[in-house]
Amino acid sequence: MATGEGSLTKQDFERLSHFRYQLRRFLRASEDICNEHGLTSLQYQLLLHLKGFEGREWATVGELAERLQAKHHGTVMLVDRCEQLGLVERRPGRRDRRRIEVHLLEKGARQAELIAEHHQPELRHLQEEFRLPGWPELP
Template sequence: MSDDALTKQDFQRLSHFRYQLRCFLRQSEDICRRHGLTPLQYQLLLHLLGFEGREWASVGELAERLQAKHHGTVALIDRCEQLGLVERRPSHEDRRCIEVHLLPRGAELASRIAEQHQPELRHLQEEFCLPGWPEFR
């Protein structure tokens, strides 16, 4: 065995982390479905709400945030657009770029869902004593 071989405790920590992460994701999926959205639709809205420095994102930026393929992200945006949650707009600076903007209905829905995630986020923060993470309300 090499010096950097994982110990039983390493596996226990990783198992516990993955379990807590899965619990959070399962609860998130349930919250999203109660509001009539898929988890991916919510994540798209969340990334638009939380995009740093501006109120929109490009398809490529959203694909990166979602860790999804470009064409899959386009299809997701299509579905959200049909639901009246987002809209595409041509960029004022670069007409080749399409900006994806959150509409009021999408922002309100994402805010409501995000609020319901706060107790579980507080639990994760306490569970893992994550230094540098902001306090969750």
């Protein structure tokens, strides 16, 4: 890739355009899958981040906001909505009771698994499209 101001080539723009197209294609398919299962894309992403949080099965609102690249107050509202739907619950922290942990409930875990399963064809397509190094082969 070219570096420096004004030194991008036509090929650089083509590559970036292709990447953005494939990314948007994936996101659109994801939105459709989520809607078919009665969740918004953000609700699914919250469940996904809880299910996939490294080393534990819960996260704080701050950690979720970072993963979602969202504002703290927006993430609080998202957790509220998911809690109302019976997908997650807040619990006092084990070590610091002032710290609130967001835990995935069974219903939320089932939804996350079902929706993630439906994402596999799109992930396979992206893997083939970009031949991402270091990514394991998908079944």
